Amino acid sequence: MTGLTLLYTDTSPYARKVRIVALEKGLDLELQATPPLGDPSNLQQANPLGKVPALVADGETFYDSPVICEYLDTLASPHLIPAEGQSRFRVLRLQALVDGVLDAAVAMRIERMREESLHWDVWFDRYRRAIMRSLDEMDRRASDEIAGRMDLGAIGAAVATGYLDFRWPDIEWRRGRPALSEAIDALSVRDSFKATLPPDNA
Ligand SMILES: N[C@@H](CCC(=O)N[C@@H](CS)C(=O)NCC(=O)O)C(=O)O
Incomplete structure (x- = not known):
């Protein structure tokens, strides 16, 4: 290769x-x-x-x-996206959900980088509500689709919640979402997650 x-x-x-x-x-x-x-x-x-x-x-x-x-x-094992069947589309659906959380969280950040007189709360609040609903959905799916799994959906869920910790800690994604919180804690001890944490001072 x-x-x-x-x-x-x-x-x-x-x-x-x-x-x-x-x-x-x-x-x-x-x-x-x-x-x-x-x-x-x-x-x-x-x-x-x-x-x-x-x-x-x-x-x-x-x-x-x-x-x-x-x-x-496609390049090496272990495979993180099931090749076929319902499990494939569950992983891809979870990836779409958590990437959407990232898209909204990044958009909120761009919105708040504008000078204050240009802030547009309608959009900011809309993005935030989408994140809250998606976190609730992740919590509902956590025991079946995140806990104890090592696939692209679970990785994405840990990355999305990690980004909220990094940029939007006031969202308090863990609050009222015990299943999601526990599933993410279990994943976060892996070397791959620890080695890729965002820098403290960015
Ligand atoms: N859908 C893209 C999103 C990538 C993205 O938005 N990256 C940001 C950095 S976190 C970026 O490069 N932004 C620069 C820009 O939008 O011009 C992906 O999944 O790779």
């Missing part, structure tokens, strides 16, 4: 998901720190959307994080 280079930042939760997948599978990723907001040309060449993560592999580039994870899953 040729080299795998990941354009990433250490604060991007989408990139963290990819890095955890690679670590769990024992795949060696060359990490290339590429802050997207500086519009670096190598990132725009790899991904015209100008977003991280982007993977350069085998003379091809891949984006976005679900596609990169699916690609990595």
Whole structure:
């Protein structure tokens, strides 16, 4: 296999998901720190959307994080996305839910980076409500789809809640969600999760 280079930042939760997948599978990723907001040309060449993560592999580039994870899953065991059947679509559905939580949490952050007179509470509150409903759904699904599992859905759930701890601790995602909280605690002791935590000071 040729080299795998990941354009990433250490604060991007989408990139963290990819890095955890690679670590769990024992795949060696060359990490290339590429802050997207500086519009670096190598990132725009790899991904015209100008977003991280982007993977350069085998003379091809891949984006976005679900596609990169699916690609990595073909390269080595253990497989983190079931090949077929209902279990495959449960994992992909959970990934869609938790990536949606990330999309809303990132959008809330962008919204609050605007100067105060431009804050738009209607959208901010809408994103926040979507996150709350999705966390409730994750809690309902936790015992069947997260607890004791090592697949892309469970990884994504841990990454999404980790990002809320990092950027939006006031959401208190654990409050009233004991099943989700317990399932995430059990996953978080793994080396792959500990090695990819966002920096303290970002
Ligand atoms: N759906 C994408 C989302 C990637 C994304 O939004 N990345 C952010 C960093 S966390 C980014 O690069 N933002 C720069 C921009 O939007 O221009 C994925 O799953 O990879």
